[in-house]
Amino acid sequence: MPAVCEVLGILLKQNPQIFCNGCAAHVLNLLIQDICTMGNNEETIEKATAVAKFIRSRNALSVAFRKAQKNHMYKKFVTLPMKIRWYSQHECLCNLVENEDISQQLCATKSLMQNYQNSDKLQTFIDTVTVDSFWDGCRVLISKIRLPSKLIGDAESDKASISRVYMYFKELLMQDVYSDDKLYTINRRWDFIHTAYMGFAYVLNPKTKGGLGMMGSDLEYTYAELQNYLIDGEQQVFEEEFQQFVQFVAEPGTKYDDLFSRESFHARAWWFVHGRNKFPVSSNLSCKVFAILISSTASECV
DSSP: OHHHHHHHHHHHHHOTTOOOOOOHHHHHHHHHHHHHTSTTHHHHHHHHHHHHHHHHTOHHHHHHHHHHHTTSTTOOOOOOOOSSOTTHHHHHHHHHHHTHHHHHHHHTOHHHHGGGTTOTTHHHHHHHHTOHHHHHHHHHHHHHHHHHHHHHHHHTSTTOOHHHHHHHHHHHHTOSSOOHHHHHHHHHHHHHHOOHHHHHHHHHOGGGTTTTTOOTTHHHHHHHHHHHHSOTTHHHHHHHHHHHHHHHHHSTTOTTHHHHHSTTOOHHHHIIIIIHHHOHHHHHHHHHHTTSOSOSHHHHTO
16 A cells, blocks of 8 residues: 555656545455454454354355345344455344344254254354344444445445545544544544545535635635646635635535435536536546546456
């Protein structure tokens, strides 16, 4: 990662007009790793993984587990987390908690447990699933990594734009499930991924009506950086256009209100189709910043 940042710094120094941002999905994945390795969370994950492995690696137990699930149509089988893909911890924990009653039911089935009485892991399995504190710990950890895990999925979709990353972290920092040390970690990851280009995209996204809800002094900073980025002669034109743009998107009852509020709204498409005639300088800039990929997942799959 340091080497990549160093190369990026060299490129930006030689080509200041280049727009670039880090992989949001990767940063969110690292954030989940940070949370999962704090305090007792790591122990909770180790126990949850051991329980899931115990069930999945024993054929008779797996069959009995699936048979018990037939009375609960929407329950999924237990899954194992993948190394490095820290968001998979969320699915592992959720599937396990969802089947808490079945796990405890199987523990109480002596005829089934006798098959594994010679296993040194049997008592550990029983001691884990029959203790309420284990399940409580799983639920607490789920509440902490639920949102960043969901956001990773959003970040890897084709419709996600760089302005969404700003919205992601804004939403994370507003959650009331994080302690001060976890908020510090979120802010540290935010400082790494946060760039001026992200601010450009946020204020130029019609959904935000000119940057409403930006954190701290970000709006003033972003506007100043926009002025520095524009070439001579464009600053005044952009300033006039931006004021008109804010009035246009903020006007109540505009025919675009419904379009802007849709989950499927695509800011770059709007600027390319509708904005370029009304605000040509702003549109040129918008089409560049909204073309920035926020995840490298698609290219890695080629």
